[in-house]
Each structure stands twice: as structure tokens, then as C-alpha cells.
Amino acid sequence: MKNKKTAIIGSGFSGLASAAYLAKEGHEVHVYEKNEQLGGRARQFEKDGFVFDMGPSWYWMPDVMESFFNDFDASANDYYELKELSPAFSIVYGKDDEVAIPSDYNELRALFESIEPGSSSELDQFMDDAQKKYEVSFSKLIEKPGISILEYLEFDTIKQALKLNLFSSYQKMVHRKFKHAKLRALMEFPVLFLGAKPKDTPALYSLMNYAGLKLGTHYPMGGFHSLVKAMVSVCKKQGVVFHTNSEVENLKVKHNQIISICVDGETILVDGVIGSADYHHIESKLIDKEYRNYDEKYWAKKTFAPSSLIFYLGVKKKLNKLKHHTLFFDADFEEHSNEIYDNKQWPKDPLFYVCTPSKTDPNLAPKGCENLFVLMPLATGLEDTPELRVKYFKLLLNRLESHIGESLSDDIIVNESYCIKDFKADYNAYGGNAYGLANTLNQTAIFKPKMVNQKISNLIYTGQLTVPGPGVPPSIISGKISAKLLTQHLKNQTL
Numbered sequence: 024m025k026n027k028k029t030a031i032i033g034s035g036f037s038g039l040a041s042a043a044y045l046a047k048e049g050h051e052v053h054v055y056e057k058n059e060q061l062g063g064r065a066r067q068f069e070k071d072g073f074v075f076d077m078g079p080s081w082y083w084m085p086d087v088m089e090s091f092f093n094d095f096d097a098s099a100n101d102y103y104e105l106k107e108l109s110p111a112f113s114i115v116y117g118k119d120d121e122v123a124i125p126s127d128y129n130e131l132r133a134l135f136e137s138i139e140p141g142s143s144s145e146l147d148q149f150m151d152d153a154q155k156k157y158e159v160s161f162s163k164l165i166e167k168p169g170i171s172i173l174e175y176l177e178f179d180t181i182k183q184a185l186k187l188n189l190f191s192s193y194q195k196m197v198h199r200k201f202k203h204a205k206l207r208a209l210m211e212f213p214v215l216f217l218g219a220k221p222k223d224t225p226a227l228y229s230l231m232n233y234a235g236l237k238l239g240t241h242y243p244m245g246g247f248h249s250l251v252k253a254m255v256s257v258c259k260k261q262g263v264v265f266h267t268n269s270e271v272e273n274l275k276v277k278h279n280q281i282i283s284i285c286v287d288g289e290t291i292l293v294d295g296v297i298g299s300a301d302y303h304h305i306e307s308k309l310i311d312k313e314y315r316n317y318d319e320k321y322w323a324k325k326t327f328a329p330s331s332l333i334f335y336l337g338v339k340k341k342l343n344k345l346k347h348h349t350l351f352f353d354a355d356f357e358e359h360s361n362e363i364y365d366n367k368q369w370p371k372d373p374l375f376y377v378c379t380p381s382k383t384d385p386n387l388a389p390k391g392c393e394n395l396f397v398l399m400p401l402a403t404g405l406e407d408t409p410e411l412r413v414k415y416f417k418l419l420l421n422r423l424e425s426h427i428g429e430s431l432s433d434d435i436i437v438n439e440s441y442c443i444k445d446f447k448a449d450y451n452a453y454g455g456n457a458y459g460l461a462n463t464l465n466q467t468a469i470f471k472p473k474m475v476n477q478k479i480s481n482l483i484y485t486g487q488l489t490v491p492g493p494g495v496p497p498s499i500i501s502g503k504i505s506a507k508l509l510t511q512h513l514k515n516q517t518l
């Protein structure tokens with residue numbers, strides 16, 4: 024096949040993966056990124072000696088990242104050291120009530136048994152089932168582009184899906200097995216933080232429990248951004264060209280094909296485009312109405328995964344009580360999820376999460392200091408004002424201080440906040456979403472926004488708003504699928 028010139032809009036994980044795979048096929052690949060730094064929601068910034076990852080912090084499903092590197096005859100180890108965290112994470116259930124979640128499965132069983140007698144054998148069954156879901160998903164489902172139901176009609180896949188009850192309610196599955204509120208919260212948190220109320224999530228996503236509790240919680244030294252740097256290196260080895268501070272302003276269509284893109288007033292001729300920026304932004308701002316897959320009403324009806332209020336804090340002392348990952352579940356789980364998904368509003372009594380990566384990686388903070396990332400999940404589309412940020416900073420700080428039993432306010436030497444307005448301004452994110460679309464039953468597989476533009480044959484969408492969904496591993500897989508789809512299109516065109 025003759026080399027084709029392709030453009031990728033955006034340099035998040037989906038854009039980087041699509042660029043690497045397209046270049047491997049021999050195409051000329053240009054990545055256009057509106058921000059100064061590559062990596063999308065996984066950018067990093069440095070202030071006064073503190074290095075903050077701005078987005079993802081849970082490195083789950085390391086096999087997906089490894090498989091990406093293997094496809095380019097490399098390994099994650101060639102680029103960064105991956106550490107398994109022990110304990111994996113910790114949950115604060117109330118005053119002086121904190122449970123460290125062990126990385127060792129036998130210790131985890133013992134912990135379950137101590138909280139609810141008999142629950143360790145239920146955990147075994149749950150995990151066996153979750154493992155099967157993980158394996159079926161990764162071997163049969165996850166790399167499907169979700170264009171048509173026909174993709175799922177192989178006898179074997181249907182048989183396995185039915186046997187595994189992939190589409191029954193996740194919450195029912197958890198509640199049948201575990202009665203204790205602590206165990207329910209522990210099992211339900213991965214789906215809540217990554218995108219939907221447990222009762223609206225299909226049981227398929229118990230694969231997340233398998234990923235988190237059995238495959239382990241890892242950490243790439245240097246911060247999550249090390250993964251971005253490594254993927255950029257892979258791309259460059261394949262000949263990908265990066266253009267930063269380069270916002271794509273418009274896609275020019277002729278005879279149902281994109282013929283050029285406009286960047287900073289310059290017209291660049293292309294044979295194909297992968298849109299890895301937020302799907303809604305590409306459709307509503309870069310192409311004319313007649314070429315859109317979906318209108319505003321469609322997006323307004325979708326259930327979005329949360330946005331977030333984040334504080335990046337540099338603290339000039341060590342905080343012995345904090346673990347690398349600490350989840351604050353010392354408030355009503357149900358009420359906060361209602362405030363995210365149903366009666367969208369700023370929460371009265373929020374759950375939140377604190378990441379202290381300097382516990383594992385001393386290079387992320389000056390000596391004797393601690394690097395903190397405090398995140399509160401929040402409904403998308405809410406008003407975001409400096410006053411609200413200050414109000415919630417005080418609230419979260421109080422809860423944090425009460426847990427660690429010492430005052431912090433005088434020791435905070437870096438304090439930067441990030442919320443809905445920033446997600447919109449930095450990433451063109453619909454409603455200021457942080458993690459894309461929620462993983463609800465009617466937003467799974469073929470029900471997700473389609474990867475292929477139905478009217479423009481050389482425009483493919485990728486990333487967390489399409490198949491397979493939000494999170495770093497799914498975004499990498501999405502990029503791989505999008506490269507396959509565009510390559511196929513370009514091949515057909517040449518025939």
C-alpha cells in the first residue's frame with residue numbers, strides 16, 4: 024500500500040496508541056496537540072520541586088500496557104520501573120477506622136473473613152467469576168469496534184456471555200455475595216470512581232475487581248506520566264511527528280472524505296484522520312452539522328462519568344499516616360453517587376481520594392516533603408467558581424487533618440486546584456468530564472458512540488468517549504482499534 028498522510032487530533036493515550044500502530048503500518052503520521060505538553064489527561068507539572076501527575080494514578084491492568092510495548096518489540100521495563108504497591112490501597116471508613124487492602128490474595132481473604140465470617144469463600148467465587156469475565160472480555164470482546172451486533176454473534180462469545188451473566192446488575196452481584204457495608208463499598212468503588220452507579224453497571228465490570236485486587240495496583244516510577252513519555256518514544260521510533268501548541272480548528276470535507284485539516288490558519292492536506300480529542304468537541308466544533316453522527320440532544324441524554332475537583336498540594340513535612348492511595352469512604356456512598364448521577368449538585372458530604380505518590384517515589388517531592396493529590400468526584404456540567412473551590416478545599420482539608428491527627432494548613436507550600444472549567448479549557452471536554460462516558464448497560468459495546476463517522480469515510484473516533492470506554496488501558500486499546508479501522512479504509516481506497 025502506498026504511504027498515506029494521516030493526522031491524529033490529540034495526544035492522550037488513545038491518540039498515542041493510534042499514532043504508533045498507524046505508523047507501524049507504514050503511514051506518515053502527524054499528531055496535533057492543542058496543549059504544550061503531550062499526554063492529554065495524563066500530563067504532569069512541576070512546581071517548587073514537586074512533580075504532580077495531573078490525572079491518572081491507578082496503574083491497573085499492566086498486561087494491556089505490556090502488550091502495547093510488545094507490539095513494538097519492547098517492554099514497559101525498557102522505559103520505566105513498575106512497582107507493585109503493598110498495601111495496594113487503604114480505605115478510611117470513619118474516625119480511627121482504616122483498613123489497608125493487602126496486595127497478597129491470601130491476606131485479602133483473611134481480611135474479608137475478619138470483617139464478615141464466611142466471606143472469603145464468597146470472595147473466591149466472585150474472583151473466579153471476575154477472572155472469567157476479564158479473560159472473555161480481553162480475548163473476545165474488548166478489541167471489537169462495536170460497529171455492529173454481528174461482531175458479537177460468534178456462537179462461542181454469546182454462549183460465554185450468557186453463562187457469565189455479563190449484563191446483569193453489578194450491584195446485585197456484589198450484594199448477593201457480601202452483606203457487610205465495608206466489603207460492599209470496597210467491591211463497588213472501582214465502578215463508582217470510573218464511571219457509574221453500581222446498580223446501573225453491568226456485571227461485566229467485575230473484571231475491574233479482578234484487575235485491581237488480583238492483578239495488583241502498580242506504580243510507574245517517575246509518575247504516571249512515565250507511561251506517556253514511553254509511548255511517545257515508541258511513536259518517535261516509528262517515525263511519528265508531533266506538533267504541540269497546535270489546535271485543530273476545522274476539518275474540510277469533500278465528497279464525504281476529509282481532504283484537509285486546518286491548524287492555526289494553515290491548511291494541511293491529509294488522507295485520513297483519527298479524532299482522539301473528546302468526541303463531542305470534534306463533532307460539534309470541527310465538522311459541519313450535516314456530517315455529525317450525533318446531535319446535541321443525544322449527548323444531553325448520555326450518562327457521563329464524573330468530573331473532579333482536584334487539589335495538587337506540596338506539603339513541607341512527612342505525613343506518616345497516609346498510604347500511597349487512600350480512599351475516604353467515611354460518608355454516605357449512595358448519597359454522593361446520587362449527587363453525581365441523579366440530582367447533579369455539589370455534594371453535601373463527599374467521598375474523596377488522596378494519592379501520596381511521594382510515599383513510593385521520593386523524587387516527586389523535595390526532601391522531607393510530601394506530594395498530595397486530593398480528588399473529589401463531581402457531576403459534570405456544574406457551576407465551578409473560585410468560592411466553591413475554596414469551600415471544598417476547607418471541607419476536604421478538615422476531613423484529612425482529622426484522619427491524620429495533625430494540622431496541615433501551615434505546611435502547604437504548593438496549592439493548585441483543577442476542576443470543571445479547566446477540563447473544558449484544557450481538553451475541550453463536554454461538561455468538563457474527567458473520565459468520559461459512564462459504563463452503564465445502555466452505554467456498553469454497540470451502544471457507545473460509534474468509532475466510525477457514518478458520513479465521512481476517512482474519519483475515525485477514538486478515546487474514552489467511544490469503545491471500549493474510560494480509563495488508561497481501554498484508551499490504549501481504543502487507539503489500537505482506530506488504527507486498524509483507518510488502515511482498512513486506506514487499503515480499500517487504494518485497491
Ligand SMILES: Cc1cc2nc3c(=O)[nH]c(=O)nc-3n(C[C@H](O)[C@H](O)[C@H](O)COP(=O)(O)OP(=O)(O)OC[C@H]3O[C@@H](n4cnc5c(N)ncnc54)[C@H](O)[C@@H]3O)c2cc1C
Nearest residue numbers: 033035036037057063064079080081271300486487494495
Ligand atoms: C483526574 C483523573 C484521574 C484519572 N484516574 C485514572 C486512573 O487512576 N486510572 C485510569 O486507568 N484512568 C484514569 N483516568 C482516566 C484516563 O486518564 C482517561 O480515560 C484517558 O487518559 C483518556 O485518554 P484519551 O486519549 O481518550 O483522551 P485525552 O487524554 O483527553 O486526550 C485528548 C487530547 O486531545 C487534545 N485536544 C482536544 N481538542 C483538540 C483540538 N481541537 N486539537 C488538538 N488537540 C486537541 C486534548 O488537549 C488532549 O490532550 C483519570 C482521568 C482523570 C481526568
